[in-house]
Amino acid sequence: MRNRTFWIAYLLLLVAQLVISNFFRVTPYVMLSILPVMVLCISTRINTFWTMLIAFASGLVVDLLSEGVLGLNALAIVPVAFLRNAIIQLIFGKELFARKEDFTLRSSGFAQVGLALLLAQALFLAVYIWADGAGMRPPLFNLYRFLASLGAGFVVSLFTLNVLASESGK
Amino acid sequence: MKRQRLLPRFLNLAVFIVLEIAALQMVTHNADLQRVWVARGAHVFMGKVWGASQNIRSYFSLSATNQELSEENFRLMQELEKTRERLREARVEGLDTLRRPGFSMVAAEVVKVSRNKQHNYLILNRGFEDGIQEKSGIITPNGVVGIIDAVSAHHAFAFSFQNSDISISARLGDEGGSGLLVWDGIRSNGAVLKEIPLQYRFQKGDTVYTSGHSLLFPPDIPLGIAGEAKVVNGATNEIAVRLFQDFSAIRYVSVVHNDAFDEIEQFEP
Numbered sequence: 001m002r003n004r005t006f007w008i009a010y011l012l013l014l015v016a017q018l019v020i021s022n023f024f025r026v027t028p029y030v031m032l033s034i035l036p037v038m039v040l041c042i043s044t045r046i047n048t049f050w051t052m053l054i055a056f057a058s059g060l061v062v063d064l065l066s067e068g069v070l071g072l073n074a075l076a077i078v079p080v081a082f083l084r085n086a087i088i089q090l091i092f093g094k095e096l097f098a099r100k101e102d103f104t105l106r107s108s109g110f111a112q113v114g115l116a117l118l119l120a121q122a123l124f125l126a127v128y129i130w131a132d133g134a135g136m137r138p139p140l141f142n143l144y145r146f147l148a149s150l151g152a153g154f155v156v157s158l159f160t161l162n163v164l165a166s167e168s169g170k
Numbered sequence: 171m172k173r174q175r176l177l178p179r180f181l182n183l184a185v186f187i188v189l190e191i192a193a194l195q196m197v198t199h200n201a202d203l204q205r206v207w208v209a210r211g212a213h214v215f216m217g218k219v220w221g222a223s224q225n226i227r228s229y230f231s232l233s234a235t236n237q238e239l240s241e242e243n244f245r246l247m248q249e250l251e252k253t254r255e256r257l258r259e260a261r262v263e264g265l266d267t268l269r270r271p272g273f274s275m276v277a278a279e280v281v282k283v284s285r286n287k288q289h290n291y292l293i294l295n296r297g298f299e300d301g302i303q304e305k306s307g308i309i310t311p312n313g314v315v316g317i318i319d320a321v322s323a324h325h326a327f328a329f330s331f332q333n334s335d336i337s338i339s340a341r342l343g344d345e346g347g348s349g350l351l352v353w354d355g356i357r358s359n360g361a362v363l364k365e366i367p368l369q370y371r372f373q374k375g376d377t378v379y380t381s382g383h384s385l386l387f388p389p390d391i392p393l394g395i396a397g398e399a400k401v402v403n404g405a406t407n408e409i410a411v412r413l414f415q416d417f418s419a420i421r422y423v424s425v426v427h428n429d430a431f432d433e434i435e436q437f438e439p
Contacts, residue, residue, distance in 0.1 A: 048182045056189045063196070069204060071196025078193065082186040131197060134207035 006043070009163050013038055014058055020156075021066035029141075031128065031149040035059060035077045036120040037157035040084060041164040043102055048085055055081035069132065076128035080120050091116045105161060113161065114154070121153045122146075261422045273388050273426045276301045278308075280420050283330070288355060290330035292316050296425065297324040306427040307386040313393040313415040314338055315423055317386055326425070332358065332417055340393055341381040342372050342409070348381040351393060351411065359413045361394060366407040372396060378411050385428045385435070 013034060020032050039055045046054075059074030088096060091112050092103050105113050129142050129149070198205040228235075258279070278300075282293040296302045298321045308315040308328055316328040317336060329336050332353050340351035340363055347370035354360040363378060376396045382389025397410035428434070 047178070049178070049185055052182070052185055052189055056193070059193070060196075069197055070200040071193045075190060075193035075197055078186060078189045082182065131204065134201075134203045135210070136203060136207070 003043070006041075006164065010038060010042075013160060013163065014061060017062055018065050021062055021068065027148075029145050029148045030152050031125065031132075031145065032152055032156055033073070033121075033124060033128070033149075034153075034156055034160045035062065035073060036080050036124040036153070037117055037160045038164065039077060039081050040087070040116060040120045041102070041161065042081075042084070044085075044088065044097055045100055048082065051084055052078055052081040072128060072131055075131055076124050079127055080124050083123065084120070087116055087119050091119070114158075117154060117157045117161065118150070121150055121157060125149050125153065258422075272429055274301070274429055275427075276425045278302070278326070278423055278425050280423060281325070283417075283420060285330075285332060285358065285417055288334050290332040291319075292328040292330050292420075292423075294318075294326040294328065294423065294425065295324070297322045297326055299323045302326045302425050303427050305386065305431060306425050307384075307388075308423050308425055309387065309391055310415060310420065310423050313391060313413055314380065314387060315415065315417075315420060318425060330417070331361075331415075338387065338393075339381040339384040340411075341379050341389075342366060342370065342396060343376040344379075346370050346372055346376065348383060349406075351378065354410070358417045359394075359415070361411040361413050363396070363409040363411050364402075364406070366399075366409060368401065368405065368407060370407075372399070372407075372409070374398070385431050386426075388426060 017034050017038075020034070024032055035055075035058060038058065039051065042051050042054060055077045056074050059077040060071070062073045063070045085097070088103065092108055096103060101107075103113060103116070125146050129146050133142050194208060198208045276296055278294040278296040280292055281295045284290045284292075292308065292315065294302070294308070302318060302321050304318055304321055306318040308318065314331055316330040316333070318326050318328045320327040331338065334353065334355055337350040337352045339348060341348045342363065347366045349363050349365040351361050351363050354362050366372070374396060378393045378396055380387045380389055380391040380393060392414060394411040394413040394415075397412055399407045399409040402408045
């Protein structure tokens with residue numbers, strides 16, 4: 001039951017991401033994405049293989065249904081899925097996997113969850129901005145874009161986290 | 171157990187690579203900018219891979235390359251030696267301009283020379299088998315170098331002009347007085363022209379030539395430039411001469427021999 005709630009929330013957030021991608025383009029410096037937090041919040045009971053496939057499919061849906069280069073979101077989100085377990089183990093420890101539990105803001109604390117979010121978001125943005133720029137944009141622009149997107153994405157991801165990783169939600 | 175844990179990791183890595191390649195393919199097919207960027211990156215990557223493989227191949231073929239270089243080096247050394255020999259012959263042939271009527275001439279190369287003694291000498295690479303005779307003069311386009319004293323089959327020993335025992339009959343200017351030219355014993359290009367009668371007028375800067383009064387050297391070979399003069403015993407002038415010949419750079423010379431030497435020598439008392 002808890003799983004079904006999660007996946008419904010996941011699909012709704014995917015739609016939300018489509019809305020963000022199509023309508024929230026205020027400045028070229030900010031690229032808002034909640035895909036990293038969505039992938040990070042996928043249950044630890046789902047292994048890396050499936051996580052990568054889900055992430056790839058999610059990225060591809062966003063690419064297909066929003067303006068932009070096809071494949072760019074898929075390219076950037078798969079590394080997050082590939083390293084998701086490593087990020088979780090690094091920040092929350094191996095016990096989470098041993099107990100087959102998922103992290104929540106309440107159980108793990110803001111600092112740990114925030115750090116995990118930052119890492120996932122940074123990884124996603126690094127690949128996305130690097131591939132989107134295609135070596136043609138000035139490094140300083142890329143740096144400003146990365147920092148601005150990381151800040152904005154972090155705030156939006158916190159709200160997303162409340163939906164996906166709340167005690168009641170899982 | 172360890173193997174069982176490694177397998178899913180490899181599988182994950184493989185799936186990750188496949189998915190990334192698929193995404194990259196989509197990106198490059200739908201955006202020109204990204205296509206160029208990926209193509210450029212691929213070229214750089216392939217260049218590095220080919221460069222590395224070429225380096226490895228080159229490393230393992232070093233032995234063969236060394237062998238080839240060694241053979242090439244040997245061939246070039248032989249070419250160089252041939253070229254040097256041709257150059258030497260050309261220089262010797264160039265000395266032919268010194269040929270004078272009544273004198274036979276043999277070109278030779280100086281193989282040993284002494285310069286820092288009072289009685290200096292030369293050794294030439296030509297001997298009696300090459301036509302060299304004793305009592306022959308040694309000249310270059312810049313003047314007189316010495317006199318042959320002894321001859322072996324393939325070499326000749328000569329007294330250098332830089333020898334306090336050697337004097338040469340020399341003339342001051344075109345029609346000036348004749349005297350004896352000797353090394354001053356101090357400078358490598360310094361000489362003194364002695365016994366010039368006082369009645370002969372000359373100027374500083376006049377050229378000194380061989381007089382032709384000696385049986386050893388043909389006349390009119392320029393030897394040097396007249397300098398300061400002084401009167402000796404109130405009877406003759408003694409003139410300092412700066413020689414044209416640089417004795418520190420002698421290599422190719424002509425050995426000249428008076429064809430009438432023996433005939434004239436008979437009249438000597």
